[in-house]
Amino acid sequence: MITVQKNVTAMVGNHAVAYAVKQAKPQVLSVFPITPQTTMLEKLAEYIDSGELKAELIKVEGEHSALAAVYGAAVAGARVFTATSSQGLLYMTEMMYWVGGERVPMVNAVATRALAEPWTIWDDHEDFFSKRDTSWIMMMAENVQDAYDMTLQAFKISEDKRVILPVMMGFDGFILTHTMERLEILDDETVEKFLPPREFNLIDFNDPVNVGPIAVPDDYMRIKYEAMKAMEGSKEVIEEISREYEKISGRKQYGLVECYECEDADYVFVTAGAWTGDAREAVRRLRNEGKKVGLLKLRVIRPFPKERIREALKGVQGVVTFDREYSYGYGGILANEIKSAIYNSGIDVMSVIAGIGGKDVRPLHFQKVMEDVLEGKKFEERWLND
Amino acid sequence: MTEVPQYIKEKKVIRQQYFLRGNAACPGCPIPKELDLLLEVMGKKTVLVVPASCSTVIMGDIHGSPSTVPVVHSAFAAAAAIASGLSRELKIKGDDAKVVVWAGDGATGDIGFATVSGAAERNEDILYVCYDNEAFMNTGIQRSSLTPYGAWTTTTPAGKREFKKPLPFIMMDHKIPYVATASIAYPFDYQAKVRKAKDVQGFRYVHLLSPCPPGWRFDSSLTIEVAKLAVETGIWPLFEVINGEFNLTGISKVLIDKSKRKPVTEYLKLQGRFSKMSENDIKIMQNAVDAMWDYITELVKR
Numbered sequence A: 001m002i003t004v005q006k007n008v009t010a011m012v013g014n015h016a017v018a019y020a021v022k023q024a025k026p027q028v029l030s031v032f033p034i035t036p037q038t039t040m041l042e043k044l045a046e047y048i049d050s051g052e053l054k055a056e057l058i059k060v061e062g063e064h065s066a067l068a069a070v071y072g073a074a075v076a077g078a079r080v081f082t083a084t085s086s087q088g089l090l091y092m093t094e095m096m097y098w099v100g101g102e103r104v105p106m107v108n109a110v111a112t113r114a115l116a117e118p119w120t121i122w123d124d125h126e127d128f129f130s131k132r133d134t135s136w137i138m139m140m141a142e143n144v145q146d147a148y149d150m151t152l153q154a155f156k157i158s159e160d161k162r163v164i165l166p167v168m169m170g171f172d173g174f175i176l177t178h179t180m181e182r183l184e185i186l187d188d189e190t191v192e193k194f195l196p197p198r199e200f201n202l203i204d205f206n207d208p209v210n211v212g213p214i215a216v217p218d219d220y221m222r223i224k225y226e227a228m229k230a231m232e233g234s235k236e237v238i239e240e241i242s243r244e245y246e247k248i249s250g251r252k253q254y255g256l257v258e259c260y261e262c263e264d265a266d267y268v269f270v271t272a273g274a275w276t277g278d279a280r281e282a283v284r285r286l287r288n289e290g291k292k293v294g295l296l297k298l299r300v301i302r303p304f305p306k307e308r309i310r311e312a313l314k315g316v317q318g319v320v321t322f323d324r325e326y327s328y329g330y331g332g333i334l335a336n337e338i339k340s341a342i343y344n345s346g347i348d349v350m351s352v353i354a355g356i357g358g359k360d361v362r363p364l365h366f367q368k369v370m371e372d373v374l375e376g377k378k379f380e381e382r383w384l385n386d
Numbered sequence B: 001m002t003e004v005p006q007y008i009k010e011k012k013v014i015r016q017q018y019f020l021r022g023n024a025a026c027p028g029c030p031i032p033k034e035l036d037l038l039l040e041v042m043g044k045k046t047v048l049v050v051p052a053s054c055s056t057v058i059m060g061d062i063h064g065s066p067s068t069v070p071v072v073h074s075a076f077a078a079a080a081a082i083a084s085g086l087s088r089e090l091k092i093k094g095d096d097a098k099v100v101v102w103a104g105d106g107a108t109g110d111i112g113f114a115t116v117s118g119a120a121e122r123n124e125d126i127l128y129v130c131y132d133n134e135a136f137m138n139t140g141i142q143r144s145s146l147t148p149y150g151a152w153t154t155t156t157p158a159g160k161r162e163f164k165k166p167l168p169f170i171m172m173d174h175k176i177p178y179v180a181t182a183s184i185a186y187p188f189d190y191q192a193k194v195r196k197a198k199d200v201q202g203f204r205y206v207h208l209l210s211p212c213p214p215g216w217r218f219d220s221s222l223t224i225e226v227a228k229l230a231v232e233t234g235i236w237p238l239f240e241v242i243n244g245e246f247n248l249t250g251i252s253k254v255l256i257d258k259s260k261r262k263p264v265t266e267y268l269k270l271q272g273r274f275s276k277m278s279e280n281d282i283k284i285m286q287n288a289v290d291a292m293w294d295y296i297t298e299l300v301k302r
């Protein structure tokens, strides 16, 4: 029996992440304002101003510098944090590769948002998924609680000696950043035990090293091979840390993937992010009608949890993937990654593209699509854009 | 290692090397010496932040470096921001270490300009040294905003038509606590400035004119000669600005008198990059130099 003292409150996603960051006690933050992340930055500035968080907040002139500044601090040993969204994430892309390549631990919270042009501030996942090859671990939250929990886990995963990779945590712009939800928070002592101070420093004046110099091809490829290994190895660590967090929080955590009503399901939704909640509701309704459907939620996008996906989908006839982003000229990104993960399994993969640029998606949409599938109306790709 | 002869030991002419020889710089390149002189003053507890430039190559690869202090390499536009983060964290740790950005003119005045300006505006506690070789040399001599008027580069085959961006003055206008120009031809002046800048709190900016034999098209034995003429012709005034107070230094003090300045042609004729300049171009350049000195005269009087 786990008995955990529950501190129940309510917060919007941005404040929940800021609260988790405060409890993680980073020494240096650098965040540039961008909608819909801005209220998180404001909250962090308040925490620092009031002394609740003893940290330096470097108020840079753009996102490229935001990531560069926390990189510099992290190289010197600081636990660091940054956050961004959309165009900001694109603007920091060069530094994402830089940080990922140098393998410096840090956490970047990404309030997902569609990309211009056309100008938009609404949610989709195009920004987040465009970073899938930067050698960052990528997690995606379903709700405000998830965003809080994942932020704390992200620091620990990132700094784990077996991993040493940066982590980005995606949570849907407005849908999570600005929606108030019930939130269970851990007390500070519990967090401190879970997340002891960081031990990492590349600056040693007695034994000076060159951080990030040129590597000739043989060295370069070896370094990248090691990064690949670390990324693969992080799967185990993510699950281990998830179990540990489960113990201290008393809340079920799911490691890499969560399976909801998968066991005897014939058809399964595959989702990542906030609309997993809508898919969950659709499954509930369909189950009430006796339909054998389930839901596979990806908590982690990188490393892509191929093995867990294969296990989870054993015995299903088909999956319906929901993509909130698109690789133009190719297809839904998640759809294609799922296809490749279950290659040769004989499982049908049907790809739904929806919610692009914030277009509304509800449980009913999930329900309707699944009803069609159950009636035998199969498809390869379907855009919900009417 | 060869035994050092006794007479040399006795004369104590062996100087410690702060930036090691046998690095990848071109023959006649002033960068290694400039770094050596810098580190001699800054000491062991210095971190160098180096954005993409010739110095990226000079710093060696993952197997070894000529630097005797830690080096953090930086993306082209990121150095002043990485240095900001480093400096904040070292301070939190209570370290008395110094963070020095070592950047070329392109990283400073072009692609990284917003980053430099941002760090200066925040008055980050870093020493920013721009070694200005007046073009993108590491990629093969392409013009930058700091390439001077009339200069040939591979992207200005007929000579540049625009003037050099006056970066030291722009940095001065940021109202940072310390700004200086320097030249490898006047090492004591340069080191004195670094020494002053070292202990100033906040953003310090030192701009070094850094002649590049292959890029400027002069013989690699003439580096110091060229650097010296840049100062003597008044093209490169030596000055420092401490908390807004402008002062000429060294030989530049006397050059406020126009008659003491050598004509710009003395400088131009040594360098192949200016060989296509017309009489009129030279006049334009001389006028620009004289106009800059009029401005300097005002600054001195202030």
Ligand code: SF4
Pocket (backbone or CB within 6 Å): B024, B025, B026, B027, B028, B029, B030, B031, B054, B133, B137, B138, B211, B212, B213, B214, B215
């Ligand atoms: S190209 Fe010029 S600045 Fe670069 S290493 Fe050679 S001499 Fe030095």
